Amino acid sequence: MIVKNNFYIITGGPGSGKTTLLNELRKNGCNCVPETARNIIREQVEAGGRALPWGDTRAYSDLMLFRSVLDFINLKDREDIYFFDRGIPDTYGYEVLMGFNIGDVLKNAVEQYRYNPLVFILPPWREIYETDSERKQDFRTAIDTYKVMMEVYKDLGYIPVEVPLLPVSERADFVIRELK
Template identity: 55%
Template sequence: MIYKPNFFIITGGPGVGKTTLLEVLAKQGFPYVPEVARKIIREQVSQNGDALPWANIPAYTHLMLSRSVESFEQHQKQESVLFFDRGIPDTLAYAHLTHQPILPELRHTVQAFRYNTQVFILPPWSEIYKTDSERRQSYQEAIETYDIMFATYQQLGYTPIIVPKGTPEERAEFVINILKKHTPDRPR
C-alpha cells in the first residue's frame, strides 16, 4: 500500500464547482492534478474512440482507473499538499453508479493507493449545475453520483468533509482552514 497523507481529493458529482475551487486554491499556491475523466472524453472524441460514458462504459472505466493510478504515481515524490480533482476511489463509485461488476483489480487498486483520509466533497447545487458536450448527466444523476461518491469514500475508510456552498473564495477558505487544523504549519 502507498499512503500519501499530503494528497487531498476534492470530489463530488458533476457540475458542483470542483475545478473552479481548485483554480482558486492554485492561485493561493496550492497545486492540483486535473481530473482525468474529461481528458479521456476529449481524447476519445477526437480519436473517434468509444471509451466514453455514453458508449463503452467498461472501457471508459478501465481508462479512468489506469489514468488515475498514473497521475497518483507521477506525483509520488511530492511532499507538500497536493490536491486531486477526483481520486482513484471515484472510479469505484462510478462502477457502482453504472451497475458494473466490481473487478478484483479495482478493489485492490483503491486499497493500494491511499490519499489523506479526509476527502473534500462538494454537494449538488442546482443553481450552478449545467451540462456541456462532456457533461451530459441530468441534475438528478448528479445527485445520485454525489450520494454514491459519499458512501463509497466512507466504505473505504475515508472521512468525507462537505464543502459548503458559497463563492469559490469562501470554499477555498473553508478547505484551507480544515488543512490548517491538521497541519499547524502553513500546509504547503
Template identity: 55%
Template sequence: MIYKPNFFVITGGPGVGKTTLLEQLQQRGYRCVPEVAREIIREQITRNGDALPWGNIPAYTRLMLTRSVDSYRENIPEEGILFFDRGIPDTLAYTHLTRQTIFPELQQASARYLYNSQVFILPPWAEIYHTDTERKQTYQEAVDTYNIMYSTYESLGYTLTIVPKATPEERADFVLQQIQLK
C-alpha cells in the same frame, strides 16, 4: 500500500464547482492534479473512440482507473500539499453508479493507493449545475453520483468533509482552514 497524507481529494458529483475550487487553490499557490475523466472524454471524442460514459462504459472505466493510478504514482515524490480533482475511489463509485461488476484491479488500486483520510466533497447545487459537451448527466444523475461518491469513500474508511455552497474564494478558505493551512 502507499499512503500519502499530503494528497487531498476534492470530489462530488458533476457540475458542483470542483474545478473552480481547484483553480482558486491553484491561484493561491497549491499544486492541483486535474480530473482524468474529462481528459479521456476529450481524447476519445478527438479520436472518434468509444471509451466514453455514453459509449463503451467498461472501457471508459478501465481507462479512468489506469489514468487515476498513473496520476497518483507520478506524484508520489511530491512532498507538499497536493489537491486531486477526484481520486481512485471515484472510479469505484462510478462502477457502482453504472452497475458494473467490480473488477479486482479496481479493488486493489483503491486499497493500495491511499490519500489523506480527510476527503472534501462538494454537494449537488442546482443553481450552478449545467451540462456541456463532456457533461451530459441530468441534475438527478448528479445527485445520485454525489450519494454514491459519499458512500463509496465512506466505505473505504475516508472521513468526508462537505464543502459548503459558497463563492469559490470562501470554499478555498474553508478547505484550507480544515487542513489548517490558512
C-alpha cells in the same frame, strides 16, 4: 500500500464546482491535479473512440482507473500538498453507480494507493449546474453521484467533509482551514 497524507481529493457529482474550486486553489498557490475524466472524453471524441460515459462505459472506467493510478504514482515522491480533482476511489464510485461488478484490479488499486483520509466532497448545487459537450448528465445524476461518492468514500475508510455552498473564494478558504 502507499499512503500519501499530503494528497487530498476533491470529489462530488458532476457540475458541483470541483474544477472551479481547484482552479481557485491553484490561483492561491496550491498544487492541483486535473480530473482525468474530462481529458479522456476530449481524447476519445477527437479520436473517434468509444471509451466514453455515453459509449463503452467499461472501457471509459478502465481508462479513468489507469490514468488516476498514473497520476498518483507520478507524484508519489512529492512531499508538498496536492489536491486531486477526483481520485482512484471515484472510479470505484462510478462503477457502483453504473452497476458494474467491481473487479480485483480496482479493488486492489483503492487499497494500494491511499490519499489523506480527509476527502472534500461538494454537494449538488442546482444554481451552478450546467451541462456541456463533456458533461451530459442531468441534475438527478449529479445527486445520485454525490450520494454514491459519499457512501463509497466512507466504506473505503475515508472521512468525507462536505464543502458548503459558498462563493468559490470562500470554498477555497474552507478547504485550507480544514487542513489545519
